[in-house]
Amino acid sequence: MTIRTAIIGFGTGGRVFHAPLLTAEPRFTVSAIVTGDPARAAAASAYAGADILPDADAVFARDDLDLVVITSPHATHAPLARRAVAAGIAVVIDKPLGISGAEARSVVEEAEAAGVPLTVFHNRRWDGDFLTLRDTLASGEIGEVRQFESAFEKWAPDLAARWKDVATPGQGGGILFDLGPHLIDQALLLFGDVVGVHAELDRRRAGAVADDDVFLSLTHASGVRSRLWMNATSPANRPRFRVVGSRAVFTSYGLDPQEPHAKAGLGPLDPGFGVHDDGRTALLSAPGTERAVPLLPGEHLAFYRALGDALTEGGPLPVDPWEAVRGLEVIEAARGRR
Secondary structure, three states: OOEEEEEEOOOHHHHHHHHHHHHHOOOEEEEEEEOOOHHHHHHHOOOOOOEEEOOHHHHHOOOOOOEEEEOOOHHHHHHHHHHHHHOOOEEEEEOOOOOOHHHHHHHHHHHHHHOOOEEEEOHHHHOHHHHHHHHHHHHOOOOOEEEEEEEEEOEOOOOOOOHHHHOOHHHOOOHHHHOHHHHHHHHHHHHOOEEEEEEEEEOOOOOOOOOOEEEEEEEEOOOOEEEEEEEOEOOOOOOOEEEEEOOOEEEEOOOOOHHHHHHOOOOOOOOOOOOOOOOOEEEEEEOOEEEEEEOOOOOOHHHHHHHHHHHHHOOOOOOOHHHHHHHHHHHHHHOOOO
């Protein structure tokens, strides 16, 4: 079975993540790409056989699609997903699923009632450092986890004209909506549900209309405390992960290389894709000892392999959308809306 797919939006999400991944998984074909930007339309033309469409209306006017991937501005995610569900087309929504918990819940409920598969692109579950951390936790070497620290920071001190820099929080703007879904999703996946949220949301850049410097402290029902940083104005970065357990501390630095590899023109099936090429490792430290932990290669392609299984063989969706709803509820709590 060939899964005929339309991608709505061809910015970083569509161009760097979804289109290359879909092309690398043989059960999918990119049949249509929606973009109103001439430069992006030129880039989209590299996908032979894909129709370049001016707007989402042109997608839903067709009757030959099996899947819609939504990677447009955040405020459009839920409305477009509803249109796909109403048309009976399976949906992948780039994070966030919506811009409120209520909106996200209603979309998932509509999809379930219609029997339409709907999932959320939480691809950071397949970052190499996160996969390495999960394996290390499973080995028991860290012991009982007490603190989980996770940071995704970058240096972008000046605002640009792109929609992410001009959208308000009410429109899904700000770094909490941009990176928060990933960091919160990882924390929930590792340590379970959250019973307490403390948040510090700041605007550091001149003219900023939404948060660009965020700290969250989450208290899990399991007793673990997660501390999450996301920052667009950091000249130097914290460890990507630091996990304190009763036996050892796990530390890793730097971001997963899949995004820069894709931007450099490497494909998901190319040798070395997703592998740190600078020899870096994670570190496991205990009293009197320290050892390097090799970083596993990242594999965002695993998301679409699992989705292919779900759509053709009835397997589980790669990301349960209700888990994305719970992440949005945490964001709402951080913003003081619950």
